[in-house]
Structure formats: C-alpha cells, structure tokens
Amino acid sequence: MSQPPAFRVWALPGLPEVRPGDDLAKLIAAAVDEGGSAGLVDGDVLLVTSKIVSKAEGRVVEATDREAAIDAETVRVVARRGPLRIVENRIGLVMAAAGVDASNTPAGTVLLLPEDPDASARRIRDGVRAALGVEVGVLVTDTFGRPWRNGLTDVAIGAAGVRVLDDLRGGVDAHGNALEATIVAAADELAAAGDLVKGKAEGLPVAVVRGLSHLVPGASGGGTDDSARALVRVAAEDMFRLGTSEAVREAVTLRRTVREFTAEPVDGAAVRRAVAAAVTAPAPHHTTPWRFVLLESEHARTELLDAMRDAWAADLRADGFTEESVAKRLRRGDVLRNAPYLVVPCLVMDGSHTYPDARRNAAEREMFVVTAGAGVQNFLVALAGEQLGSAWVSSTMFCRDVVRRVLELPEDWDPMGAVAVGRPAAPPRPRPERDADAFVAVR
Known part of the structure; x- marks a missing residue:
C-alpha cells in the first residue's frame, strides 16, 4: 500500500x-x-x-506619524471605518494600512513592505x-x-x-x-x-x-x-473591489456620458436592476412618479428615432435653418441611434396637489420634475455599477407627442429625455478637476 x-x-x-x-x-x-x-x-x-x-x-523609515506613511504607500482607498483603512498599496496588494507596520521596529520608525x-x-x-x-x-x-x-x-x-x-x-x-x-x-x-x-x-x-x-x-x-x-x-x-460607501462614491465618479458604444448586447436584467435603484429616489407626497420605457428591440428603437428625427427636422426648418444646418444638428442624435439599448424615462404626476393659484401649481410641477431627475441619476449611477455606459439626452422632451404616439404611452406619461445604454467603446477621457468649494455657499 x-x-x-x-x-x-x-x-x-x-x-x-x-x-x-x-x-x-x-x-x-x-x-x-x-x-x-x-x-x-x-x-x-x-x-x-x-x-x-x-x-x-x-x-525602515522615520515616521512620527504612521498615518502619513500609510498615505504615502496608498494608491486607492478601498474601505474606511474610523481610523482603519483598507487600501491598495503601491505593489498592488489590497490590505489594511497599506502594509505599513509599526511593530518589531524602533520607536519613531515604521516598516514598509x-x-x-x-x-x-x-x-x-x-x-x-x-x-x-x-x-x-x-x-x-x-x-x-x-x-x-x-x-x-x-x-x-x-x-x-x-x-x-x-x-x-x-x-x-x-x-x-x-x-x-x-x-x-x-x-x-x-x-x-x-x-x-x-x-x-x-x-x-x-x-x-x-x-x-x-x-x-x-x-x-x-x-x-x-x-x-x-x-x-x-x-x-474583482466583484468585491470596494467597500460600501466607497462603492457608492466610485459609481458616482464612474458615471460618465458615453457617446460611443460597442455592438455588444445589453443584459436587460442589468437594466431592470438599475430601474430598481432608480425608484428608490425621494419623491413628494409619498408618490412614485417614475416610469421607464425599455426599448429592447431594434425595431422599436429605429421606429422611435426615425419619428423623432422627422419631428426635429420639421421644427428646424420652420425656424429657418438651412438643410446643411438641419443635417448637422440631426447628427447630434447619433449617440441614441448607435446605442444597442434605449430607455425613455417618464414622469407622471399621480398624487400631485392642485392649488388655486398658478405660482404654487408651477412649484408643484417643478418638485415632481426634480424627483424625476433624482430617479434618472440613480438609474445612471446604477448602470455604471453594472459596468454599463450611458448618455442622458434631452431629445424626447422636444417632441413628447411623437414619443407618446410611437411608443403608445398614456397621455399623462411625460418623456424626460432618452438614455442610451451600452458597453463603452473606449475608456473615458480624463475628467476635468472641479473644486467642490467653488460650488458651495456657506451661511
């Protein structure tokens, strides 16, 4: 044996x-x-x-402040809870404190990997x-x-x-x-x-x-x-690359307007998961004012975009634009035509209040429009979390009647643009740095 x-x-x-x-x-x-x-x-x-x-x-390096040494060895924060940080360090390892160790080394020094x-x-x-x-x-x-x-x-x-x-x-x-x-x-x-x-x-x-x-x-x-x-x-x-709060911030950061897509089909289940995230947005009066029309067939996308193109062209010609200018402006809709999947988010005013004066009624509608935007933002961020690119284009808002007719939508569904969805054809360009303080007023 x-x-x-x-x-x-x-x-x-x-x-x-x-x-x-x-x-x-x-x-x-x-x-x-x-x-x-x-x-x-x-x-x-x-x-x-x-x-x-x-x-x-x-x-072995001098370091009166271990946190500063961790900062120097960190290329990406994965998760943070109080003083504890899980990070990716310079050699690509994801670990606590970037591997910086203050034990078994003289006081005032730390060991780097x-x-x-x-x-x-x-x-x-x-x-x-x-x-x-x-x-x-x-x-x-x-x-x-x-x-x-x-x-x-x-x-x-x-x-x-x-x-x-x-x-x-x-x-x-x-x-x-x-x-x-x-x-x-x-x-x-x-x-x-x-x-x-x-x-x-x-x-x-x-x-x-x-x-x-x-x-x-x-x-x-x-x-x-x-x-x-x-x-x-x-x-x-890596399906678990980020901690919870970091994943949210990363998804928001990754949310970019994508204008070129591959021909790879989009998983409808992923889009539905993004819709599930969208409808968690805040809404007035305990309402649910969001509706999402998913255009999963090429026929449905082509029929809608052709009808919208004709409506835009008629408007532009009525405004006195030359045929050359009309053609140039219509090309801006190519981002929708080239996407393998389209979504038309809509607003419904179910549950809204009616007031005796125009000022409050206008404010009521604005409140619902804001919550529609919050739902769409949730939707776009969730798509980024699914590794799907997107572009939110306002085009349907200029021909709402056409969109409702082609998609056979109820009269009270208000199209709030269209979202092109697909796999990005190229990595995103670097995003210009924005100083958050420039957008803040403190009182």
Whole structure:
C-alpha cells in the first residue's frame, strides 16, 4: 500500500536580528548549517516573513506619524471605518494600512513592505542555491485579514521557484466529475502552514516546508516560476473591489456620458436592476412618479428615432435653418441611434396637489420634475455599477407627442429625455478637476 500524501513544516531557529544591508540568503544558509536541523534539500520551500526582508532592504523609515506613511504607500482607498483603512498599496496588494507596520521596529520608525517582493524572493532563492547547492522555492509572506472571515493568516506576497497557483482544471475528482474551476492558491496555503510554526511573537521569521516538491518546478528541472502577482485578482474580475460607501462614491465618479458604444448586447436584467435603484429616489407626497420605457428591440428603437428625427427636422426648418444646418444638428442624435439599448424615462404626476393659484401649481410641477431627475441619476449611477455606459439626452422632451404616439404611452406619461445604454467603446477621457468649494455657499 502506498504512503498517503504528507508534508512536514518547521521553523528555522538561529537567525540573528536582521539589519539594513544584511544578506538574508547567507543568514538563512548559516542558520541551516548551525541549527542541527534536517538541512535543506531540493524541493523544499522557504517561507520568509516580509518584516525581515524589509529590514534587510532598508525599508525602515522615520515616521512620527504612521498615518502619513500609510498615505504615502496608498494608491486607492478601498474601505474606511474610523481610523482603519483598507487600501491598495503601491505593489498592488489590497490590505489594511497599506502594509505599513509599526511593530518589531524602533520607536519613531515604521516598516514598509519590500518594493518588489518577487525580486526579493528571487534574490534569496539564488543566494541559497549558491551557498548550499539546493534548488528551493521561496515565498515572502505577510499577514492579512480576509473579507467575511475573522482572524488573520499569512499569505504570499512574493514568490520565486514556487507554483503559486495549482491549476487542477481539466482533471477529475474521486467520483469522476470534471474539475472546471478549481485553481488552488497553493502559495497562500503554504504561507499559512508556515505561520503555524513561526508564530507572531516567537522571533522565528523563517519556516521550511518539505514534501511538496511538485510545487517547486525547478527542483525537477522543468516548469517556470510563478509571480505572487498572479494571486492578486485583476480589477476587471474583482466583484468585491470596494467597500460600501466607497462603492457608492466610485459609481458616482464612474458615471460618465458615453457617446460611443460597442455592438455588444445589453443584459436587460442589468437594466431592470438599475430601474430598481432608480425608484428608490425621494419623491413628494409619498408618490412614485417614475416610469421607464425599455426599448429592447431594434425595431422599436429605429421606429422611435426615425419619428423623432422627422419631428426635429420639421421644427428646424420652420425656424429657418438651412438643410446643411438641419443635417448637422440631426447628427447630434447619433449617440441614441448607435446605442444597442434605449430607455425613455417618464414622469407622471399621480398624487400631485392642485392649488388655486398658478405660482404654487408651477412649484408643484417643478418638485415632481426634480424627483424625476433624482430617479434618472440613480438609474445612471446604477448602470455604471453594472459596468454599463450611458448618455442622458434631452431629445424626447422636444417632441413628447411623437414619443407618446410611437411608443403608445398614456397621455399623462411625460418623456424626460432618452438614455442610451451600452458597453463603452473606449475608456473615458480624463475628467476635468472641479473644486467642490467653488460650488458651495456657506451661511
């Protein structure tokens, strides 16, 4: 009977206090020679705490204010709750405080993460190979919290000579079922195993794992090294990239007027989810004054836009514009014609109050128009959250009767423009900076 799979993990004793400029590979090799342990063999994996890598690389900086150091290492705030910040740091990791650590370092200083943890791991691997003649894998590890889970664990932030992701797709399980989505974060599992023996306060910053040489391709003379960057999910695939309040602000910021769309079909369910967000807008008198007409068929879009074009052209000609000017102005409607999906938001005055004077009646209608705008803004922001571009164009307001006739809408449905929806054909241009104070009056 064959032996069941097994591995061994132990902490490496005998490492001195690491100082800037130290050669970590030599310190580890010396600890292996002097520690009376099992030494190192081809296929072993060294798990090296990032703190000692940072110290050796001189990433100890003066910082009377840790928050300022976090600011300097942060490229994006993901979530904030009181003083705690989850951020994306300069090396692309999403973690608390950008990895800036004020523990195990002299007062008045902080430790920054290595500038390039993969390069750090390669230097240690190459140095150990030169000193001891063995082909090992190296992981640089750091402590992370995790969404939805209490407690901390070590993960790999740098790697050399280790297959960081063990791709099992294409295989089968014990019951013969095909594995279609199974990719194991092997490097993180190794890091967590090492942390069980290194501990957080025992002064044992390096551990060794033996028995998993299939994850060290170089030990068998084949394969390629993986970078720990492969463990970081790219933004386009990250469904949980933002905290709640940050997601709202990000969606508002991402809401842009898109004028060129791809031909990719729009998921009607996504639009309906955006409508569900739209109808949460504030409204007067506990009313629900929003209606959204979804033009999902090309025939419906073409029929409406053709009728609107004819109505605009007639108005422009009546105003004395030349045919050239008429054609130029009609081209402004191309953003609607080129979109794969159109929505016509409408206002209904159900529940509005009638007053004995024109002034209050005008104010009543304005109040409903404002709430229609709030609903449309909710709609546009929600579309951005669905990664859909949009353009709100006022065109239907200039030919409301035509829109109601073509779309067979009730007479009391008041079209409030049209929204073109689709996948943006190009990234948005940089938005000009606006100083919020320029739009504020304080009394």
